[in-house]
Amino acid sequence: MLSRIAESLFWIGRYVERADDTARILDVHTQRLVEDPWIDERRACANLLALMGSPCPEDEADTERVLATLAFERDSPSSIVGALSAARENARGAREVLSGEIWESLNVTHNALPQQRTMARRYGPHALFRFVRERSAMVFGLADSTMSRDESWLFLVLGRSLERVDMTARIISTRVLAGDAAPSWTLVLRSTGAYEPYLRTYRGVVDSSRAAEFLLLDRLFPRSVFAALDQAESCLAELERSTVRDTTRIGVAGEAHRIVGRARTLLEYMSTPELLSRLPARLEELQRTCSAASAAVSNHFFTEQAPQVWVPEGVA
Template identity: 30%
Template sequence: MLSRVAESIYWMSRQVERAENHARFLEVTLHMILDQPENMVDPWEPLVRVTGDNEWYEEHYATIDAHSVVTFLAFDLNYHSSMLTCLRAARENAKSVRESLSTEVFEELNDFYHFVNDSTAAQLTDPTAEFFDQVRKHALMWTGIIDSTMTHDLRWHFLNVGRLLERADKTSRILDVKYFNLLPRLEDVGTVVDELQWSELLAAISGFEAYRREHQVISVKKVIEFFLFHPEFPRSIRSCVAGADWSLRQIEKTSCTHTLRDAPKQVAALRHRLAHTSVKEVIAGGMHEFIDMIQVELNAASASLHQDYFNSPVNA
C-alpha cells in the first residue's frame, strides 16, 4: 500500500482513539463527582496532568475547574489533542484516504465528528456524563465497523497498530496520574472513598466488571496488575502491545527486505518485558518510573514507524 496512505490511516486511528480516551476520562470524572463528598480530592487537576500538556494548559487557562478542563480536553480547537481537534484531524485524514476505507467507516466517522461539533455549545454550558457516554459509543461503533467491514489486510493492520499504541499510552497515563493522586492519601485506604476511586479508575478503561469477575475485592496491587499486565483484557497495556506486535509482524510479512525493521523490534521487546515483569517488581522500582519507561518506548516505536514505512527511502 502507499506509504502516504499508511501514514494517514495510522494517524487517523490514533486520533480517534485519543478522542475516545479523553471522553472516557471526562465521563468518569463527571460521574465520580456526583458520589464524592466535597473537598475530598480535586478530580480535575489530574485530568490535566494525564495529558502531559500541563504547561500548555497553564499558559492558556487561569484556573483548574470543571468548565476549564472540559473545554480543554473536549472542545478547545487551539489545543492539539482535544477531542474535537482530534476528530477534526481524523476526519481530514479519513478524507485523504477515503478510497482505502469502507464507506461505512468514513460515514460513521463523519457522523461522529458532526455529533461532537454540533454538541459543543450545549456541552460547554452544561457538560454531562451522558454526552461523553454517547461519544464513547460512537467510538465503539466506529471500531466495530472497522473490524467488520474492512478486510484485515495491510490497511487494517496499520489502523490496528495506531489504535493500540495510542490506547496503551492512554491506559498508562490514566493509571499513572490516578496512582499519584490516590496513594498519598493513605488515611483513605480501605475506605468507601478509596474503593470508589479505584472502581472509577477501572470503569475508565471499561474494566470494572471484568476485574470484579476475577477478583471480587478491590486491591491496589490487583488493579495495577489488571491495568499493566492482564494478558487478555483488550485495554490492558500488555494486551495492547501484544496486538500491535502481531499486526506489525503481519505487515513485515509483506515486506521485500529480509532484515526486521526497527518498529517491530521495539514493540516485540516491550511485549516481552511486559510478559515477564511482576507487580512486585514494578512497585519496588517505582511505578511512575515503570510507566515512564513504557511511554518512552511507545514513542520510540511510533517514531520508528515513520522511518520504517512512511518516509523510508525505498528502491525498486
C-alpha cells in the same frame, strides 16, 4: 499501499482511540467531582491536566478548564473534538481505501460535534462522552466488519493499539501520582471500562495491586497494556512479513517492532512486585515507548517528504 494513506489510517486509529479513552476518563472524572463530597476539585483537575500532557497551575484548574482543554479545544490533538476532527481530516484524504461506511461514520460524528457541544452546555457533558464512546465503537466496529485484513487494516489497528497503551498507562498514572487527590482504583478501572471484567475475574473487592496488575498485565482484557502491546506487535510482525524473507536473520526487522516487543517482554517476564515497586517510572517509560514506536513506524513506513517549495532564483 501509498505511504500517505498508510499514515492516515495509522492516525485515524490513534485519534479515534484517543477520543474514546479521553471521553471515558473525563466521564469518570466529572462524575467523581459530582459524587465525591470530599474531593479537592482544583487539585484533581490540575493532576488530570498534567497527566494528559497539558499542565496548568493549580489555582487556574477547574472543571471548566479541564473540559475546555481536554474536550472542546478545537486545535489540540489531545482534546476529544480536536482528535475527532483530525481523524476525519485524515479519513478525507484516504477515502479510497476506507469503506464508505467508516468515512460516513467519522463524518457524521464530526458534523454532530457542535450540536453535542451545545447539548453538553445545557444538560451536562455526560451525553457528549457517551456519544463519543458510541461513535468510536461504531468506527472500529465498522472497520472490523467491512475492511479486508490487509495493510490498511493493520495500520489502523496498529495505531489504535499504540494509543491504547499510552492512554491506559496515563490513566494508571492518575492513580499512582496524584497522592491523596487521586481517584480510587475503582474509578481507574471504571475509566478504562475494566471495572466489571475485573469484578468478574477476581470476584471481590478492588485491591490495589490486583487492579494495577489487571490493567497492566491481563492477557484477556483487551484494554490492558499488555494486550494492547501484544496486538501492536502482531500487527508489526504482519506488516514486516515480506521483508523477513529477504534479510532478517537476527532479531526483528523493524525498529518499531523491536521497541514494542521489548516493552512487551519486559512486562511479561518481570515479576509483579518488581514492576510495582517502580510503577511510576514504568508507566512513564511505557508512554515514551509509544512515542518512540510511533516515530519508528513513521520513519519506516511513512517516508513522505515535506512538500517542497521551488523558489525561482532571484534576478540579481
